Amino acid sequence: MTMKQIKSLHAIEILDSRGRPTVMTRCELSDGSIGKASVPSGASTGTSEAVELRDGDPTRYGGLGCLQAVENVNTIIQAAVTAQPIADQQALDDLLIALDGTPNKGKLGANAILSVSLAFARACAVTEQVELYQWFGQLADVTPRLPKPMINLFSGGKHAGQQVSIQDVQIAFPKAATMNETFAAMYSVYYTAAKQAQAQHGVRLLTADEGGLAPPFTSSEEMLAAAVAAIEAAGMVAGEDACLTVDAAATHFYQSGQDYALDGNTISATDLIALYAEWVGRYHIISLEDGLFEDAWAEWQTLAARLGTAAMTLGDDLLCTNPQRIQKAIDTGAANSLLLKVNQIGTLSEALHALKLARSAGWQVVVSARSGETEDNWLADLATGWAADYIKVGSITQSERLAKYNRLLELEALSV
Ligand code: PGA
Ligand code: ZN
Numbered sequence: 001m002t003m004k005q006i007k008s009l010h011a012i013e014i015l016d017s018r019g020r021p022t023v024m025t026r027c028e029l030s031d032g033s034i035g036k037a038s039v040p041s042g043a044s045t046g047t048s049e050a051v052e053l054r055d056g057d058p059t060r061y062g063g064l065g066c067l068q069a070v071e072n073v074n075t076i077i078q079a080a081v082t083a084q085p086i087a088d089q090q091a092l093d094d095l096l097i098a099l100d101g102t103p104n105k106g107k108l109g110a111n112a113i114l115s116v117s118l119a120f121a122r123a124c125a126v127t128e129q130v131e132l133y134q135w136f137g138q139l140a141d142v143t144p145r146l147p148k149p150m151i152n153l154f155s156g157g158k159h160a161g162q163q164v165s166i167q168d169v170q171i172a173f174p175k176a177a178t179m180n181e182t183f184a185a186m187y188s189v190y191y192t193a194a195k196q197a198q199a200q201h202g203v204r205l206l207t208a209d210e211g212g213l214a215p216p217f218t219s220s221e222e223m224l225a226a227a228v229a230a231i232e233a234a235g236m237v238a239g240e241d242a243c244l245t246v247d248a249a250a251t252h253f254y255q256s257g258q259d260y261a262l263d264g265n266t267i268s269a270t271d272l273i274a275l276y277a278e279w280v281g282r283y284h285i286i287s288l289e290d291g292l293f294e295d296a297w298a299e300w301q302t303l304a305a306r307l308g309t310a311a312m313t314l315g316d317d318l319l320c321t322n323p324q325r326i327q328k329a330i331d332t333g334a335a336n337s338l339l340l341k342v343n344q345i346g347t348l349s350e351a352l353h354a355l356k357l358a359r360s361a362g363w364q365v366v367v368s369a370r371s372g373e374t375e376d377n378w379l380a381d382l383a384t385g386w387a388a389d390y391i392k393v394g395s396i397t398q399s400e401r402l403a404k405y406n407r408l409l410e411l412e413a414l415s416v
Contacts (some may be wrong), residue, residue: 003085005030011073013066016372017400021066027123035122039114040370044158044249046317050346053109056109069112093301093349101408110346117347122285147383147391149244151186154223155208157249165262166220167249169227171242179412193230209371211395219263224283239284247289251317254293271298280311287312294318300334312337321345321354368392373400380407
């Protein structure tokens with residue numbers, strides 16, 4: 001690519017799907033090309049994630065304001081990136097990392113930095129007159145391909161007021177040949193599950209943070225059984241037409257030592273691993289994310305060995321899209337698939353490094369949204385451009401989720 005001159009950056013504070021502030025940046029290049037990007041925000045975050053800079057002023061958004069992050073883009077970052085031409089995405093990201101100077105982007109804020117990294121990529125795609133997914137594909141030297149969605153059906157844990165410990169149950173449709181087929185099938189499962197929740201729990205269709213249903217299940221296992229029941233009542237064969245993918249987010253029900261508080265009962269890591277292995281068979285689970293505490297490296301190894309090829313051992317909080325942690329998991333066999341969330345690491349180039357590392361070990365990759373999202377749809381282009389195996393965005397309700405799904409439908413219509 002030819003050198004790019006950034007003419008200006010302009011960040012503002014906008015709101016995410018929980019009504020919390022986040023950062024949107026507009027990047028204009030000297031040829032007039034403009035790219036805008038908004039950053040998402042997690043609730044069930046890993047300790048090793050890059051730092052979201054929040055104002056901490058309790059009188060404004062409970063301390064969650066992003067005015068300082070916005071200011072950092074508009075002053076320090078803008079001055080640095082407009083001072084010279086930028087060779088490519090890597091050069092911009094290196095500059096941003098050096099400017100911050102901390103290992104976790106705590107000075108300028110990963111929210112500030114990522115908004116610039118992504119807005120620049122969008123502006124470059126405009127200059128180069130290609131679709132964003134094509135641009136991402138070029139950056140990664142990957143042939144774009146549509147990912148398969150893992151679509152949220154039920155939530156518990158931090159996404160739904162902790163009525164059960166397991167955080168998210170998603171549905172994947174291995175046989176669906178198209179996005180259209182996938183969403184039509186999910187519609188049947190979702191509304192069948194909603195009817196069943198009404199009949200069994202007397203609850204209306206009220207939704208969790210990612211738009212999934214959150215009936216007052218009495219246990220995590222009841223939630224898994226209800227998902228399989230909804231698949232079958234919708235006329236599909238569980239394990240063939242539709243499978244479960246589960247995000248336990250176990251860091252958030254880990255107690256201490258090696259114990260977990262699963263639905264209020266203390267269970268050892270050993271017993272939890274054995275239980276997961278049973279669940280995988282019984283409930284047609286093809287992927288288990290964050291089955292264990294984020295730093296329980298030895299137990300993760302046991303879990304991955306136990307699940308083998310029956311289900312993906314998928315690392316989210318464990319890996320935090322961090323190349324060092326991914327390398328450690330590769331070396332020790334602690335996981336065999338990567339959940340990739342760009343804002344966990346803070347720049348596009350570092351996320352790309354994470355992708356390459358995972359692929360070099362033969363891992364599967366799931367590109368994921370956060371529970372706090374915006375209507376920005378860059379994630380659909382990223383998952384497609386980087387040829388992720390899966391994309392995890394949330395439910396088929398709520399427009400911040402649909403922005404991504406509708407973009408996937410558009411990309412399918414463009415014959416990607
Ligand atoms: P978060 O959760 O965006 O709230 O961190 C999503 C996930 O755990 O995968
Ligand atoms: Zn997760």
